[in-house]
Amino acid sequence: MSPLLFLILVPLVAAAFIMVGSNARLTALVGSATNLAFVLILVAFYRQGNGQPYQFVSSLPVIPSMGISLTLGADGLSLLMLLLASLVTVAAVAVAKTPEKNPHLFYASLMFISAGGLGAFASINLFFFYMFHELALIPTFLLIGIWGSGDRQAAAWKATIYLALGSFVLLLGLIGLYLIQPDGMRTFDLPAIIGMADAGLLPEGNWIYLLLLVGFGILVSLFPFHTWAPQAYASAPAPAAMLHAGVLKKFGLYGLIRIAAPIFPDAVVQFSNLLLVMLVGNILYVGYVTISQRKLDWMLGYSSVMHMGYIFLGFAALNPVSLTGASLMLFAHGISIAALFALCGEIRERTGTLDFAELGGLAKPMPAFGLLFGFAAMAAIGLPGFVGFAGEILVFFGSFVAGEPLMGVTAGGKELFQFNNYQIATICALWGVVISAVYMLRAYRRVFFGPLNDRWSGLGEISGPARIAIAVLIVVMLVTGFFPGLLVKLIESSAL
Amino acid sequence: MSFPVEFCVLSLGILMLLVDSFFPSIDKRTLAHTAIVWLAVFLAATFFLQPSPLWASPNGFYETDALGLFFKRFALVSTILTLVLAIEYAPVVERFIPGSRPGAGLGEFFTLPIFTCAGLMWMASAADFVMIFCALELVTISFYIQVAFMRRNMASLEAGTKYLILGALSTGFLVYGITWIFGMTGQTGLRGISTVLGMVPQASQTALLFGIGLILVSLGFKVAAAPFQFWVPDVYQGAPTPVTAFLSVASKAAGFVVLMRVVDAFLVAPALQAKLVPALGFLAGLTLVYGNLAALPQTNMKRLLAYSSIAHAGYLLVGVASVGSPAAGRAIVFYLLAYLLMTFLAFLVLIPVSKAAGGDDISDFNGLGRRAPGMAFAMLIAMLSLAGLPFTVGFLGKFFIFEAAMRQQHFVLVVLGVVTVACGFYYYLKVVRAMYWQPAPEDAPPVLVSPLTRFTAAFLVTLILVLGVYPKPILDFLP
Numbered sequence: 001m002s003p004l005l006f007l008i009l010v011p012l013v014a015a016a017f018i019m020v021g022s023n024a025r026l027t028a029l030v031g032s033a034t035n036l037a038f039v040l041i042l043v044a045f046y047r048q049g050n051g052q053p054y055q056f057v058s059s060l061p062v063i064p065s066m067g068i069s070l071t072l073g074a075d076g077l078s079l080l081m082l083l084l085a086s087l088v089t090v091a092a093v094a095v096a097k098t099p100e101k102n103p104h105l106f107y108a109s110l111m112f113i114s115a116g117g118l119g120a121f122a123s124i125n126l127f128f129f130y131m132f133h134e135l136a137l138i139p140t141f142l143l144i145g146i147w148g149s150g151d152r153q154a155a156a157w158k159a160t161i162y163l164a165l166g167s168f169v170l171l172l173g174l175i176g177l178y179l180i181q182p183d184g185m186r187t188f189d190l191p192a193i194i195g196m197a198d199a200g201l202l203p204e205g206n207w208i209y210l211l212l213l214v215g216f217g218i219l220v221s222l223f224p225f226h227t228w229a230p231q232a233y234a235s236a237p238a239p240a241a242m243l244h245a246g247v248l249k250k251f252g253l254y255g256l257i258r259i260a261a262p263i264f265p266d267a268v269v270q271f272s273n274l275l276l277v278m279l280v281g282n283i284l285y286v287g288y289v290t291i292s293q294r295k296l297d298w299m300l301g302y303s304s305v306m307h308m309g310y311i312f313l314g315f316a317a318l319n320p321v322s323l324t325g326a327s328l329m330l331f332a333h334g335i336s337i338a339a340l341f342a343l344c345g346e347i348r349e350r351t352g353t354l355d356f357a358e359l360g361g362l363a364k365p366m367p368a369f370g371l372l373f374g375f376a377a378m379a380a381i382g383l384p385g386f387v388g389f390a391g392e393i394l395v396f397f398g399s400f401v402a403g404e405p406l407m408g409v410t411a412g413g414k415e416l417f418q419f420n421n422y423q424i425a426t427i428c429a430l431w432g433v434v435i436s437a438v439y440m441l442r443a444y445r446r447v448f449f450g451p452l453n454d455r456w457s458g459l460g461e462i463s464g465p466a467r468i469a470i471a472v473l474i475v476v477m478l479v480t481g482f483f484p485g486l487l488v489k490l491i492e493s494s495a496l
Numbered sequence: 497m498s499f500p501v502e503f504c505v506l507s508l509g510i511l512m513l514l515v516d517s518f519f520p521s522i523d524k525r526t527l528a529h530t531a532i533v534w535l536a537v538f539l540a541a542t543f544f545l546q547p548s549p550l551w552a553s554p555n556g557f558y559e560t561d562a563l564g565l566f567f568k569r570f571a572l573v574s575t576i577l578t579l580v581l582a583i584e585y586a587p588v589v590e591r592f593i594p595g596s597r598p599g600a601g602l603g604e605f606f607t608l609p610i611f612t613c614a615g616l617m618w619m620a621s622a623a624d625f626v627m628i629f630c631a632l633e634l635v636t637i638s639f640y641i642q643v644a645f646m647r648r649n650m651a652s653l654e655a656g657t658k659y660l661i662l663g664a665l666s667t668g669f670l671v672y673g674i675t676w677i678f679g680m681t682g683q684t685g686l687r688g689i690s691t692v693l694g695m696v697p698q699a700s701q702t703a704l705l706f707g708i709g710l711i712l713v714s715l716g717f718k719v720a721a722a723p724f725q726f727w728v729p730d731v732y733q734g735a736p737t738p739v740t741a742f743l744s745v746a747s748k749a750a751g752f753v754v755l756m757r758v759v760d761a762f763l764v765a766p767a768l769q770a771k772l773v774p775a776l777g778f779l780a781g782l783t784l785v786y787g788n789l790a791a792l793p794q795t796n797m798k799r800l801l802a803y804s805s806i807a808h809a810g811y812l813l814v815g816v817a818s819v820g821s822p823a824a825g826r827a828i829v830f831y832l833l834a835y836l837l838m839t840f841l842a843f844l845v846l847i848p849v850s851k852a853a854g855g856d857d858i859s860d861f862n863g864l865g866r867r868a869p870g871m872a873f874a875m876l877i878a879m880l881s882l883a884g885l886p887f888t889v890g891f892l893g894k895f896f897i898f899e900a901a902m903r904q905q906h907f908v909l910v911v912l913g914v915v916t917v918a919c920g921f922y923y924y925l926k927v928v929r930a931m932y933w934q935p936a937p938e939d940a941p942p943v944l945v946s947p948l949t950r951f952t953a954a955f956l957v958t959l960i961l962v963l964g965v966y967p968k969p970i971l972d973f974l975p
Contacts, residue, residue: 062967062968063971105932130886134891135886146932146933157925161918175902176902179902
C-alpha cells in the first residue's frame with residue numbers, strides 16, 4: 001500500500017473503531033500519533049532534487065475517461081502541510097476533553113476532519129483534492145452543533161452553509177479548468193494540467209481564476225467572505241477550532257498556490273488589484289475589528305482571519321521569495337493558532353467565561369499557563385525567534401519587489417517617486433503587524449495580568465497531556481523559527 | 497427480444513391477485529416476499545438480454561436499446577424496494593382499511609406496484625407516442641389506486657383525488673399535443689417524426705412548437721417540474737409512504753426517459769432546438785428555485801422530501817437542457833440512479849421512525865442518533881447524499897450534471913444550481929440536526945426495525961458510499 005494512502009486510512013480506520021465501541025480517546029491518540037510518526041519518517045525519506053516533482057506516488061483510476069483517479073503524491077510543500085496536519089491532530093486529540101454526551105461521535109468526528117485534511121494535502125488529482133476537503137464539513141457541523149458553546153447552532157449553520165456554497169463555487173472553477181483543456185486531453189491530474197499550461201495549450205482562463213479565487217477565498221475567509229469564521233471558531237469546541245483554523249483553512253491557500261499560481265499566473269497578475277484590496281481588507285479592517293473584541297475566543301477567531309491576509313499577500317506577489325514566505329506562514333500560523341485555541345479552551349473550561357472584563361491576573365494561580373500563552377501570543381504576532389517571523393519577512397520582501405517598479409524610475413525626464421500597489425499593500429501589511437501586537441498583547445495583559453479576581457484564585461494549573469501538547473507546538477515553532485532553513489530546504493524544490 | 501420480461505412481470509401480478517383471492521388464508525407478507533424474489537429473478541434475467549442498437553426494431557414501437565434496458569432494471573429495482581417498504585408499512589395500511597378479516601386489502605397493496613412496474617418497463621422502451629401514452633396510463637391509473645389506498649384516511653383520499661384530477665388534466669395535455677404533432681408530421685413514431693423533421697426543416701413551426709409545448713406541460717406534471725408541481729406536496733404527504741417513494745422515484749424516472757427520447761427526436765431540426773433548449777432551461781431554473789426555496793421552511797418529513805423531489809427534478813432538467821453535450825445523457829441517467837438510492841434510503845428510515853412516533857415530522861427524528869444509531873447513520877448518509885456531499889453518489893450526480901451544463905455554457909443555470917445547492921444543505925441538515933443535536937423526548941418509544949429493512953438499508957448505504965467513490969461499474973453500464 002502506498003504510504004500516503006496509509007496516512008489517510010489511519011484516521012478513517014480509527015474513526016470506524018471508535019464508532020464500533022473501542023476506547024475513543026485512546027484510539028484517537030494512537031491513530032494520530034501513528035500518523036505523526038509516519039509523516040516524520042516520510043519527511044526523512046523525502047529526497048530532494050532527484051528529478052521527480054512528486055514522490056511516494058500511487059494511483060488508482062476511478063473514472064479514467066474523465067482523468068479522475070485517486071492519485072496521491074507529495075512534494076516538499078505537501079509534506080510540510082501533512083506535517084502540520086498530523087501535528088495539530090495529535091495536539092487536538094491530546095487537549096480534547098472527553099465529553100459526557102456521545103464521546104464516540106466526538107472523537108470520530110475529529111478523526112474525520114484529520115483524514116479530510118491529510119487527504120487533501122496528499123492528493124495531486126484535483127477531483128480527490130476537492131473531495132477530501134469536503135470530508136471535514138459534516139464533522140465540523142456536528143462538533144460545533146453538539147459540543148459547542150455560546151450561540152453554537154447559529155454558528156454551525158452559518159459556517160456549514162458558507163463552506164458548502166464556497167466549495168460548490170470551487171467545484172465550478174475546477175470543472176471550468178477541466179473544460180478549457182483541449183478536447184481529448186482533458187484530465188483532473190494536476191501535474192498534467194500544469195504541463196499543458198507550460199506548453200501553452202490552455203487558453204486564457206480569467207473567469208476560472210475568479211471562480212477559484214472566490215471559492216477558495218470563502219474557504220480561507222478572505223475579506224469580505226470571512227464572516228462565518230470568527231463565529232464558528234468562537235463557538236467550536238477547542239479541538240475542532242484547532243483543526244479547522246490550524247489545518248483545514250489552509251486548504252484554500254494551499255490550493256491557490258498549487259493550482260492558480262502555476263496555471264494562471266497571468267490572471268493572478270491581471271486581477272492583482274482586486275486581490276490586494278481584499279487582502280488589505282483582511283489585514284486592516286479585520287485587524288481593527290479584532291482589536292475591538294471583548295472576548296478571547298472571538299478575538300482569536302478574528303485574528304486567524306486577519307492573518308490570512310499576509311499569506312494572500314505572499315500569493316498575490318507570485319514570486320519565489322513571497323511564495324516561500326507564504327508556505328512558511330501556512331505552517332507557522334497553523335501551529336500558533338492551534339496552540340492559542342487550545343489554551344483558550346483550557347481557560348474556558350476552568351473559568352466558564354472568556355470575557356476580558358471578568359478575567360485578569362490568571363498568571364498568578366497558573367504561571368506555567370501564562371508562560372505558554374505568552375509564547376503562543378508572541379508567535380502569532382510573528383516576533384523573531386518564531387517561524388512566523390521568517391514567513392512574514394519573506395512575504396514582505398517578496399511583495400515589496402513585486403510588480404512594475406515605480407520608484408526611482410525615470411519617466412519623461414523625471415524621476416518617479418511613488419509606490420506601486422504591491423508596495424502599498426505591503427506597507428499596510430506592516431501596519432498589520434502593529435495591530436496584531438496590540439490585540440495580542442492586550443489580550444495577554446487582560447487575561448493574565450492585572451488584579452486577580454478572587455473567583456479565580458483557586459484555578460488549577462494546566463497539566464497532563466494538554467501541557468505537553470502545547471509545549472511541543474511551541475518548541476516546534478521555536479526550533480523552526482531559529483532554523484527556518486530546515487523548512488525552506490524542504491519546500492524549495494516544490495514548483496513554486 | 498425483451499417483451500417477455502414485461503409479460504413475466506405482468507403474469508406475476510395477475511398470479512398474485514389470483515393467489516390472494518383464492519387462498520385468503522395465506523399470509524400476505526409471504527406473498528410480498530415471494531414477489532420480491534421473483535422480481536429479483538427477472539432483474540437477473542435482464543442481464544442476459546443484449547441491448548440492440550438504437551432504432552433497430554422494425555415497427556418503431558418498442559426499442560430495446562441500452563437506455564431502455566437500463567430503465568427496465570431501474571423499474572425492477574425500485575419495485576423491489578417499494579415492496580420492502582410496503583412490508584414495513586403494512587400495519588399502518590391495515591389500520592386504515594376496513595375488512596372482515598385481518599390482512600384484507602394487503603394483497604392488493606403488494607400487487608399494484610407490480611402492475612406499475614410493468615407499465616414503467618414498457619415506458620422505458622416506448623418509442624411511439626401511442627405506446628408512450630398506453631404505458632403512461634398503465635402507470636398512472638395504477639398509481640391513482642395506490643395513492644388513495646388507505647380509504648379510512650382523509651389525507652390519503654384527498655391526495656388520491658388531487659392526483660386523479662391533475663393526472664387526468666396532464667393526460668389531456670399529452671393527447672392534445674400528440675394530435676398536433678401527428679397533424680404536422682403525419683407520424684406518431686419518434687423515429688418517423690425525426691425523419692420527417694429532418695427532410696422538411698421549415699415545416700410549420702408554430703404548430704409543432706405548440707404540440708411540443710403541450711407535451712412538455714404533460715411531462716412536466718409527471719416529473720414534478722415547476723410550474724406544474726402543485727399536486728406534489730399534498731399527494732406525497734397524503735399517500736401511503738411506500739407509494740410516495742415509488743411515485744417520487746419510478747414515476748419521475750419514467751417521465752425523464754420519455755422526455756429524453758422526445759427531446760432527442762425533435763432536436764434534428766436546428767430551428768426547433770433553438771426554441772426547445774431555452775424552454776427547457778427556463779423550466780429547469782424555475783424548478784430549481786421553487787423546489788429549493790419552498791423546501792426551506794418545511795417541518796414535515798414527507799413534505800420535505802416532496803419539495804426535495806421537485807428540487808432534484810430541477811437538477812435533472814438542467815441535464816435535459818444540456819442535450820447536445822455527449823455527457824448529458826449519462827449525467828441524467830446517473831443522477832436518476834443516485835436519486836433512487838438515496839430517496840429510497842430516506843423513506844426506508846422514515847417508515848419505522850414514524851411508526852414509532854406516530855407522525856412524519858422532522859421533530860420525530862429528535863435524538864435518533866442515540867435512540868437508533870444504525871438507522872440514524874443511514875438517514876445521515878441519505879441526507880448528505882441528497883444534499884450532494886462528496887464521497888456519496890449524490891455528489892457525483894451533481895458533478896456530472898454541472899459538467900454537462902458548463903459544457904453547453906448554461907452559466908445562468910449553473911449559478912442557480914450552486915445557489916440552490918447551498919439551500920439544500922440547509923434543509924437536509926435540518927434532519928441531521930434533529931437526529932444528532934436535539935435530545936430525544938423522555939417518552940420516545942423504541943424504534944423497531946425488521947431485519948429485511950435493516951439489511952436493505954445497509955445495502956443502500958454501502959451502494960451510496962461505494963458508488964460515490966468508485967462509480968465505474970455503473971458508468972460502464974450506462975448507454
